[in-house]
Amino acid sequence: MKVKGQKGNDTIRLAVVGFGRIGKACAEALFESKDLVLAAIVRRPDSLAQALPDAFNKIPIVSHAAQVHHVDGALLCVPMAQVLDTAHDCLQHGIPIIESSLLHGEAFHAHRDAIHRIAIRYDVPAIVGAGWDPGALSIVRSLFALLAPEGDIETKHRVAGSLHHTAMARQVVGVKEALCTEQLAANGTRQRYVYVELEEGVDADRIADAIRADPLFLGEETLVFPVDSVAALEQEGRGIVLERRGAPGRSGHQRLLFEARFDESLLTAHMMLAAARALPGLSPGAHSLLDLPLNALWGEQGHNAERAWL
Ligand SMILES: NC(=O)c1ccc[n+]([C@@H]2O[C@H](COP(=O)([O-])OP(=O)(O)OC[C@H]3O[C@@H](n4cnc5c(N)ncnc54)[C@H](OP(=O)(O)O)[C@@H]3O)[C@@H](O)[C@H]2O)c1
Structure with missing residues (x-):
């Protein structure tokens, strides 16, 4: 037994x-x-x-x-x-x-x-x-497509959950707005992800170097990602929304929605x-x-x- x-x-x-x-x-x-x-x-x-x-x-x-x-x-x-x-x-x-x-x-x-x-x-x-993805989400996408054939599928990625504003990054010339989040790498070291919305024509590499050189970020791996809109990013949670809309026709308007945070x-x-x-x-x-x-x-x-x- x-x-x-x-x-x-x-x-x-x-x-x-x-x-x-x-x-x-x-x-x-x-x-x-x-x-x-x-x-x-x-x-x-x-x-x-x-x-x-x-x-x-x-x-x-x-x-x-x-x-x-x-x-x-x-x-x-x-x-x-x-x-x-x-x-x-x-x-x-x-x-x-x-x-x-x-x-x-x-x-x-x-x-x-x-x-x-x-x-x-x-x-x-x-x-x-x-x-x-690929993997579990491929199965979900495939199932949605079987249920609502000939339709459209839309995937929206939500980037991060525990985002907070970072005054330091916002002070760098050329940065309009910035958000920061942290995660633990497998070896236990901390990594910072900094999302920056930039003024037009600004060199993203220069901004990334300036942020990484600040004492606040020294000693930790800091990854800097330019984004179109920090406000839009802030609105989103972390995860994914998958939406399948069936083609209009005899079977009516099917709408399948899958939302995940993970x-x-x-x-x-x-x-x-x-x-x-x-x-x-x-x-x-x-x-x-x-x-x-x-x-x-x-x-x-x-x-x-x-x-x-x-
Ligand atoms: N399908 C999905 O949704 C999904 C999502 C995320 C990741 N993945 C896949 O999962 C795999 C692992 O991703 P991860 O995020 O765990 O990667 P990671 O954090 O960079 O870890 C990869 C590990 O592989 C070992 N390694 C062997 N050769 C290496 C090399 N030349 N350079 C660096 N590391 C090497 C290292 O472990 P040791 O030091 O112990 O040797 C390293 O820690 C990737 O193939 C990625 O595509 C799939």
Whole structure:
């Protein structure tokens, strides 16, 4: 009998490759999971000496996925430019991969094809585009389009939630208005995001340098983003609004609305974990989330999901 909180024999063991924002979120989500196990964290040799949060004390930290014992899949959380090489490395060692590169449309297809060829060569499955967007949001968009065919879809991104005014940035000559927000990078360091509305003809790089040079921002990574309207930005929350309007016709005017506020890293991590549940029994080659039966994303919980959601 399985004791509550104890992971059973039918668990899926996963390596997290790259301990940045998404990697950390994946590793933490794996700790919470009942059916998936964090087998190891794979880091660049230069990062191996960096201390991880205490919670990861007992997790093997290695420099290559092939060094992980009994691994069923690798969650690739490396920068996009490194994904293809890292996927190749894992696949040639027979390790299925899940990735979530921020690619759409034709670029996504080319990327998928490239991974597909490698996965077929080594006879291993791969799941591509399994994050928030692409990923979960692709499923929502696809469903909306099925329900309201021939319509238009509009996506509005909401940039940030905890924005506050920054008098310092506003004092820089050429800045009309400025807002600032902070976030924690995966290694615990603080990053500041400064959104600036500029006077016409002002050099954005000069403004960014001036803001970064201020004692208030020294010692912290500060990213400066010029925007058209700070007031408009302030009005928005953080997240996304997706609206699908069906084409006028016999079926009437359908309007579907999806609004979300979220932590992108967390949602991407949860989608990557869900994709990992679909790995057992998956044929070799690259699969996108749209190729997978929704039930497979629930793994062992599939039968409960059907009762709950149908
Ligand atoms: N689909 C979505 O919605 C979505 C959303 C966000 C991100 N993503 C994808 O998730 C992946 C990870 O994004 P992230 O925001 O977590 O990136 P990140 O914070 O920059 O972290 C990437 C990590 O990869 C490792 N790494 C390996 N080679 C590297 C190199 N040459 N330069 C820098 N780091 C390297 C590093 O970890 P170590 O130091 O431990 O080696 C680094 O911390 C990307 O492929 C991105 O496209 C998808």
